[in-house]
Amino acid sequence: MLIYVARRLALALITCAAISVLTFVIIRLPPGDFVDAYIANLAVGGSSVSADQAEAMRHEYGLDRPVPVQYALWIVRVVQGDFGVSMVWKRPVTEVIGDRLWLTMAVSIAALFLTWTIALPIGIYSAARQYSIGDYIATTLGFIGLAVPNFLLALILMYLGFRYLGLSVGGLFSPDLAQAPWSWAKAWDLMVHLPLPACVLALAGTAQLVRIMRANLLDELRKPYVMTARAKGIGEIRVLVKYPVRAALNPFVSSSAYLFPYLVSGSIVVSLVLGLPTVGPLLLQALVAQDMFLAGTIVLLLGILTVLGTLISDLLLMWVEPRIRLQGRA
């Protein structure tokens, strides 16, 4: 088990390193360097920077050194918590991002729990009552969930809400609380607004997991040991839950590991449609304005938090699934 945890940790570290390199590439991709963009930005405001000053800035940021050294300098700053200055907002990047990162995670985590809690019982029901009306409904909903990209679903829901209920379904807070500092009232307000975006996000993942759970459980239910258990007179629910469900959980668990990155990804687009105050809209603005430090930081932090989330969900699932715990020993 320790080996398993160690392997997971090592992998998470490698992934974080890979994400940091990719982020660095993204920051550096646009033509010209950060100082060029900064000067151009100042020029718009009417002030100018002399060539000496520009050279000094380049030196300060290490832009006159080879690329690997630049990466090293950048990563050292990042580790110390200095993510640079947003060019559009003219404030430190961390200040601009503020709560948004945590709200993104809140939406994604809510969607993750929703996916698990919906998919598991529906999957079990669909398999136990194969070809029943409930199974058909679940299957149909599953296919719709699979086929409708979540931003489209958000768009359609928002239109229907606007058209027939006359309300705006977007946002994570009521208008009067949006700018208020954190309080219990605001936290409760968030809890009330969270289910809709979480549902929109969770639908596709739920559809996939229901299909996986149903298929695996059906395979298990045909095995002789289930018949033996029935023959011994064990109650139907106990027969189902005690062994076949646990055995069928394995593929369910392994596909869940990739669910979290997928949800975080989806939350970006859904946030844009529903106007959620997550990092999604900020990232788009930053990218359109070529504010690369802000954009890079968002990609980096989002990536690292996703890796952490995946790690935690892996460890949680290890607790559920004994076979993973034993894997390291073989």
Add this chain to the structure above:
Amino acid sequence: MSVTATTTSEERFAQATQLQLTWWRFCRHRLALISLGVVAFFYLIVIFADFLAIADPHATDARRSFIPPQGISLFDDGAWRPHVSGLKGVRDPKTFKLAYAPDPTRKVPVQMFVHGYAYNLFGLIPTDLHLFGTEKGQAIDGIFLMGTDQLGRDLFSRLVVATRISLSIGLAGVAFSLMLGILLGGISGLYGGVVDTVIQRLIEVVRSIPTIPLWMGLAAALPNTWSVTQVYFAITLIISLVSWTELARVVRGRFLALREEDFVIAAELAGASQLRIILRHMLPSFASHVIAAVSLALPVMIVSETSLSFLGLGLRPPAISWGILLQDAQNVQVLAGAPWLLCAAIPVIIVILAFNFLGDGLRDAADPYG
């Protein structure tokens, strides 16, 4: 009588090639078969997009802004005379907004094979023939099956032409990721050991990165000066850089399973070269799995492109794709006035559904023990 019937069908079964067996199994999947038809239909639209379009998808006309969808009436006074009713602009006395209402006094006949805007059929033959349309008349005398957008462009024509980019980018993207997937998955499965471990970890790393922020970052870094074609290929490349992992996983799994098979060992003992074993003996037995994986990867590609273009980071106008059409529908205020803009969502949903069913059917058919 029945005995001979069974024997002949059994004989047929015994003599059938692997491909035939797969095809028979596939035909048992009603839904997959229908989906195959749907997919084929959409690719036919791709080929004949300009021929099917009614109006020039790029032509703007302020006098046709936000015309609601119209139906075609087939009969007029009991006689076969397909027509659409003419339109007249009516100003709302309160909001001063221009709205269009059918004008029952005028009927615009619909004709087959009319001459419209010029285009190149298959990109080669210059022509201006279109399947159906109206004779040139007033600006608002057209057929607007799905209405028009703010700039007065016919949504149906745009949707038809958008199919070309949206569906072809999927194919191009899958081709790229298939190359990557077969190469890396093949190496991984064939050599095993350290190489395998490294590639497997690489796949895990790629899969645990949230894709959309990454795509957004890469796509936004494309220079503004690039032409539509350059952006198209760059976007394809970006999308496939992340989606090759699933294909690599399938290829590796197959290689690992086949490596131990008796017929592969027999071929090795007979002195066949490695390349010959792979191409002649292993490839035929996992090609169907790869095809199934490809048809499941295609919808992912299509959704990715649609999402990116929807965000305004993918293809840029004047290119037309489903995502770009949906971009117009992003705003609730606009949607409330012109709900028909959501029409662009319909083909997206149908195509994704069809590819998913098709992929499922192919995967089941490819499995000889299924």
